[in-house]
Amino acid sequence: MKLNDPRLFRQYAYVDGRWTHADGGREAPVVNPANGKVIGHIPLLEAHQIRACVDAADVAFAAWRALRADERYEYLMAWHDLMLAHREDLAQIMTHEQGKSLADARGEVDYGASFVRWFAEEGKRALGETMPSHIPNAALGTIKEPVGIALLITPWNFPLAMITRKAAAALAAGCPVIVKPANETPFSALALAELAERAGIPAGIFNVVLGEAAEVSSLLCAEERIKALSFTGSTRVGRLLLEQSAATVKRVSMELGGNAPFIVGPDMDPKDAAEAAVAAKFQTSGQDCLAANRILVHESIHDDFVEHFAARMLELKVGDGLEEGTDLGPLIHRRAVENALGIIDDALSKGASMIGGDQAKAPGENFCMPTLFTGVTPKMRVWREECFSPVAGITAYADEDEVIRLANDTEYGLAAYVYTHDIRRIWKLLRGLEFGMVSVNSVKMTGPPVPFGGVKQSGLGREGGTTGIDEYLETKYYCLGGLASVSGS
Numbered sequence: 001m002k003l004n005d006p007r008l009f010r011q012y013a014y015v016d017g018r019w020t021h022a023d024g025g026r027e028a029p030v031v032n033p034a035n036g037k038v039i040g041h042i043p044l045l046e047a048h049q050i051r052a053c054v055d056a057a058d059v060a061f062a063a064w065r066a067l068r069a070d071e072r073y074e075y076l077m078a079w080h081d082l083m084l085a086h087r088e089d090l091a092q093i094m095t096h097e098q099g100k101s102l103a104d105a106r107g108e109v110d111y112g113a114s115f116v117r118w119f120a121e122e123g124k125r126a127l128g129e130t131m132p133s134h135i136p137n138a139a140l141g142t143i144k145e146p147v148g149i150a151l152l153i154t155p156w157n158f159p160l161a162m163i164t165r166k167a168a169a170a171l172a173a174g175c176p177v178i179v180k181p182a183n184e185t186p187f188s189a190l191a192l193a194e195l196a197e198r199a200g201i202p203a204g205i206f207n208v209v210l211g212e213a214a215e216v217s218s219l220l221c222a223e224e225r226i227k228a229l230s231f232t233g234s235t236r237v238g239r240l241l242l243e244q245s246a247a248t249v250k251r252v253s254m255e256l257g258g259n260a261p262f263i264v265g266p267d268m269d270p271k272d273a274a275e276a277a278v279a280a281k282f283q284t285s286g287q288d289c290l291a292a293n294r295i296l297v298h299e300s301i302h303d304d305f306v307e308h309f310a311a312r313m314l315e316l317k318v319g320d321g322l323e324e325g326t327d328l329g330p331l332i333h334r335r336a337v338e339n340a341l342g343i344i345d346d347a348l349s350k351g352a353s354m355i356g357g358d359q360a361k362a363p364g365e366n367f368c369m370p371t372l373f374t375g376v377t378p379k380m381r382v383w384r385e386e387c388f389s390p391v392a393g394i395t396a397y398a399d400e401d402e403v404i405r406l407a408n409d410t411e412y413g414l415a416a417y418v419y420t421h422d423i424r425r426i427w428k429l430l431r432g433l434e435f436g437m438v439s440v441n442s443v444k445m446t447g448p449p450v451p452f453g454g455v456k457q458s459g460l461g462r463e464g465g466t467t468g469i470d471e472y473l474e475t476k477y478y479c480l481g482g483l484a485s486v487s488g489s
């Protein structure tokens with residue numbers, strides 16, 4: 001890996017401002033999914049080292065919370081500026097460990113830095129309020145206070161932005177953070193730690209622990225001094241972490257799995273709608289919680305839509321993310337490919353018709369060729385599951401009531417897409433869809449101002465927007481009694 005600043009590539013945990021080996025000598029390789037080559041190793045910390053991280057965060061908390069919001073702003077903006085100054089190196093590290101194209105990786109660095117800028121500002125708007133007193137000679141009000149140490153457990157598909165969307169909010173609120181990244185993509189997190197140190201963020205405030213996932217999280221979830229858990233990942237693991245956090249009644253926010261419907265109305269131009277659907281489906285090679293998972297097309301334009309979708313899909317360039325022009329990189333590991341192949345076999349066995357999907361053309365064992373199914377039904381895995389791969393399913397529908405029922409036929413409720421220009425149809429679908437986010441005539445829907453999150457089994461709480469910082473703040477009510485009486489209060 002060629003970096004302008006090789007010190008950004010760190011193969012240690014970052015605890016209490018120190019780069020840390022595993023005392024027990026345990027370590028794990030990190031592999032470039034495009035070619036299977038080992039790009040580095042990470043230490044798997046022992047339990048006493050994980051606990052020492054909590055000790056360090058606990059000690060550092062008092063001074064960090066005592067800073068004014070505008071002082072924390074300066075630290076966060078220094079971190080933000082360093083991310084953008086090192087954008088190319090951060091992108092190189094990300095493509096090597098995650099596989100996404102360099103273009104997508106550069107975009108994620110920008111996306112991740114935008115959350116730091118957003119919450120640097122939001123920290124200055126952690127406002128309390130006063131309320132007219134119902135108690136004689138008293139003044140009532142609230143103040144916002146940091147909840148305490150926040151544990152941030154993050155996924156491999158957005159290995160930088162899923163950290164900064166959480167960490168920036170927590171740090172701005174006055175909370176120390178302990179980040180536990182996915183072992184598939186730790187180096188983006190460690191590069192963020194290096195830049196946090198250069199930004200002057202004090203020791204113990206931004207920590208990155210590495211270890212066997214279940215072992216680390218069960219230990220930290222049981223830790224009473226950790227007051228908040230923010231998790232982004234699968235619904236399966238989210239359920240586990242909710243259980244593990246119950247004993248210490250942590251503040252939890254969960255950004256979990258998705259199964260986005262992409263609904264195309266009868267008034268849409270089939271070609272335009274197909275172009276948008278391809279973009280929504282194959283973003284991050286389909287390994288995206290917002291990926292269009294079920295494509296629902298009005299029967300009147302279904303055949304034309306399928307023709308255009310297939311043509312555009314078959315133009316996508318599959319290859320190493322380091323090669324300019326790559327559209328689809330590898331999946332994160334062979335298990336993900338095997339899962340996708342199982343979804344493909346299931347759809348075929350249940351009568352779906354396949355276009356593309358010639359796996360013989362895959363440029364490596366971790367690649368899955370883009371695959372389209374028509375005639376998809378709710379009995380198929382491609383409908384029921386979050387495919388998290390470049391496998392698309394199209395289903396025809398007849399009317400709005402049917403498409404709302406079909407779209408809601410999932411335990412997930414993260415994002416949905418609606419493509420139509422009919423305002424009455426837009427409003428009916430927007431209100432009828434059971435999803436946390438509905439995007440109308442736009443694939444791009446996220447960003448710092450957005451209250452990002454899902455309903456049903458896609459999560460709890462919201463990240464970003466004007467409420468994201470609330471996940472890390474407590475509201476303290478006060479009553480100042482015994483005051484001199486004042487008229488008209």
Ligand SMILES: NC(=O)c1ccc[n+]([C@@H]2O[C@H](COP(=O)([O-])OP(=O)(O)OC[C@H]3O[C@@H](n4cnc5c(N)ncnc54)[C@H](O)[C@@H]3O)[C@@H](O)[C@H]2O)c1
Binds near residue numbers: 155183217255
């Ligand atoms: N809603 C969102 O904002 C959002 C964003 C990105 C990814 N996701 C979801 O994440 C999933 C893909 O990411 P993933 O494969 O990393 O998810 P994952 O749930 O397997 O892993 C997420 C994190 O949890 C850790 N983990 C794994 N097993 C664990 C266990 N038994 N106990 C404790 N921690 C454990 C992993 O090491 C990783 O750090 C998809 O379902 C996707 O929809 C959701």
Ligand SMILES: N[C@@H](CC=O)C(=O)O
Binds near residue numbers: 157
């Ligand atoms: N694309 C999503 C990440 C989920 O996989 C986002 O923007 O948060």
